[in-house]
Amino acid sequence: MGRSRGTSWRGRTLALAVSLAVTAASLPRVARADDAMDPGELGAVTSIGTLLVTSLVGGLMMGRATNTFTRNAGTDVAGFGFAAAPLAGHLVNGEYARAAAFGATPLVMAVGDVALMQHEPNVIDEEGTSATRVPFAIFFTVGLASGVVGIVDTMFATYRRDKRREHDGGQEHAVFSDLHVVPLVGRDGGSLSVGGTF
DSSP states (O other), X not given: OHXXXXXXXXXXXXXXXXXHHHHHHHTTHHHHHTTOSOHXXXXXXXXXXXXXXXXXXXXXXXXXXXXXXXXXXXXXXXXXXXXXXHHHHHHTTTOHXXXXXXXXXXXXXXHHHHHHHHHXXXXXXXXXXXXXHHHHHHHHHHHHHHHHHHHHHHTTHHHHHXXXXXXXXXXXXXXXXXXXXXXXXXXXXXXXXEEEEO
């Protein structure tokens, strides 16, 4: 029974982390349409906002946890937030390759932590052993560090845009100009509804 409950929490945690990232990525598109923010500012605000929200939600879940499963789920939200932040920050500016490149390492680290906690649920409790705590700390730290590097990279989106304009003779290419993404999170999981002009 313990395993299925832990698996259910991880599924919900992943859905929540993805939903938060997509929500954060969708909201600033309004500002982008009005040119209220340049791409570097938009990427920074989106990625930092995503990181703060997922860290806050994960931290609250860990801090208010009354059992191992909830504590691990909070850790998962925070870990997936490290990947969601650079993904969201690059996606709002249409930098899909950079989103994949800078989101890959923290995502792999978050999945590593989830796998480790599936194998040893008490890894962050007092009962954890050094054989599980050391890999957990490495996964978590590398995930955070690589996520921060991705966030910093989003801040250079304006520079990259200006370089592309120079190269293309001042023309800008719109991609997914009318994209709408709506996260749906329910008691037993979540999903995404995607629509717009592709």
